[in-house]
Amino acid sequence: MLNDIHFVLSHTTHPGNIGAAARALKTMGLQHLKLVNPKDFPSAEATRRASRADDILANAQVCNTIEEAVTEAKLIVGTSARSRTLPWPMLEPRELAEKIANDPAQRPVAILFGTENSGLTNEELQMCHYHVCIPTNPEYSSLNVASAIQLITYELRLAALAQDQEIVVAPPIEDxxxxxxxxxxxxxxxxxxxxxxxxxxxxxxxxxxxxxxxxxxxxxxxxxxxxxxxxxxxxxxxxxxxxxx
Amino acid sequence: MLNDIHFVLSHTTHPGNIGAAARALKTMGLQHLKLVNPKDFPSAEATRRASRADDILANAQVCNTIEEAVTEAKLIVGTSARSRTLPWPMLEPRELAEKIANDPAQRPVAILFGTENSGLTNEELQMCHYHVCIPTNPEYSSLNVASAIQLITYELRLAALAQDQEIVVAPPIEDxxxxxxxxxxxxxxxxxxxxxxxxxxxxxxxxxxxxxxxxxxxxxxxxxxxxxxxxxxxxxxxxxxxxxx
Missing domain, CATH: 1.10.8.590 (Helicase, Ruva Protein; domain 3)
Structure with missing residues (x-):
């Protein structure tokens, strides 16, 4: 399941965030990163912040348009902090992870992240089947893009592990x-x-x-x-x- | 509940991580940060990475020893990536959040984070009632300290929100x-x-x-x-x- 999920970063401004995103993906066992017109990439700062997850950066696919990045996706999900004028089907990260775990036919999945300042454009958001919204503090919802990726990859990993657990046997206590x-x-x-x-x-x-x-x-x-x-x-x-x- | 949880960072090396920690706390509605012998604080880099969560930094308590930081805590939890020689009671972040939500008598709670390179010392880990371990990729478990804080604060916020929905009042402890x-x-x-x-x-x-x-x-x-x-x-x-x- 985790191999069938692509994280798409659109027009990211700070290369440090791209590096931190790669690290977040790898800690949770994911690997596919796509970058739509990043402002500064490749970059030493991205590599530094990736901290040995630089294989994710090396394999990242750089795209010219968001359409190119989601061509193969069967489910497209956009991250959104704001409530928009036009209500869209909304999921919390945990619901999203369960949906992806329970429905293999909807994979591959693309999860889109917008720029640091303004998030996804309305056009990008309208390409999505669902919007995922992280339940932050309403008085300060300024979640860093790599932190948002960390939270979503974490929920995806837990959902994948829960699915595997039906087969996994607890390790014996050796001592x-x-x-x-x-x-x-x-x-x-x-x-x-x-x-x-x-x-x-x-x-x-x-x-x-x-x-x-x-x-x-x-x-x-x-x-x-x-x-x-x-x-x-x-x-x-x-x-x-x-x-x- | 969220007001009764203190995040304690022991001997943090990079000020950027302290700033990112403050931001992570605030996005999830938490506010208490304690710093045990930080290498470089206050620092412009910490303030920059805190991104308008600088009130958390301004109110952060700097301590000389870990004992000073946990004096008032009734439940002490240490974050640990490694499995240690002596097994300790372990929780995953979600279990920890539920435990804190369900037992007001165990608050205030202190959650400890070690240095970027080697984590908490054995001595620090032995002060803890529980170790919390984030289920990362076993082949790459290099979770940034601010990312670990983001994941744990997220679970705490979800547990607090779930509790608010139930409006459960815990019975007072008479003795x-x-x-x-x-x-x-x-x-x-x-x-x-x-x-x-x-x-x-x-x-x-x-x-x-x-x-x-x-x-x-x-x-x-x-x-x-x-x-x-x-x-x-x-x-x-x-x-x-x-x-x-």
């Missing part, structure tokens, strides 16, 4: 000490704990149950592992030994 | 002792714990860090309340007193 402890072992540790408690005189004979219960709750909340039970017992044994000297 | 303990009190208890440990001879001088780390994990998993911290301190004091006789 057996990290498995949850058996309740019998926890009880023995807890008996030991109480012995040290009584021995040290901390045990309050008036309310013994309540104190026991509170310690028990601490250890229950911690969901102790095998190795942790052994560690606590070692500690208790050391204290007992010291006390007997 | 104040049952509120989560302050991190400062937990640290003091933990210092006390280590004194008893050293005193009893349990302290293994060859691997002291590892044992400390394991105990710390137990108590972090337990998410101690005020009354539990007092109970543990009472217990430790009784043992010390007994040992001194």
């Amino acid at each position: 057996e000490g990290e498995l949850p402890a058996r309740s019998e072992d926890i009880e023995q540790m807890f008996d030991h704990w109480q012995q040290v408690m009584e021995h040290s005189g901390f045990y309050n004979p008036l309310k013994p149950k309540k104190i026991q219960m509170r310690f028990r709750r601490i250890f229950n909340k911690a969901q102790l592992t095998d190795s942790e039970v052994r560690l606590l017992r070692g500690y208790l044994a050391a204290i007992r030994k010291y006390e007997s000297q | 104040e002792g049952e509120l989560p303990a302050r991190s400062e009190d937990i640290e003091q208890m933990f210092d006390h714990w280590q004194q008893v440990m050293e005193h009893s001879g349990f302290y293994n001088p060859l691997k002291p860090k590892k044992i400390q780390m394991r105990f710390r994990r137990i108590f972090n998993k337990a998410q101690l309340t005020d009354s539990e911290v007092r109970l543990l301190r009472g217990y430790l004091a009784a043992i010390r007193k007994y040992e001194s006789q």
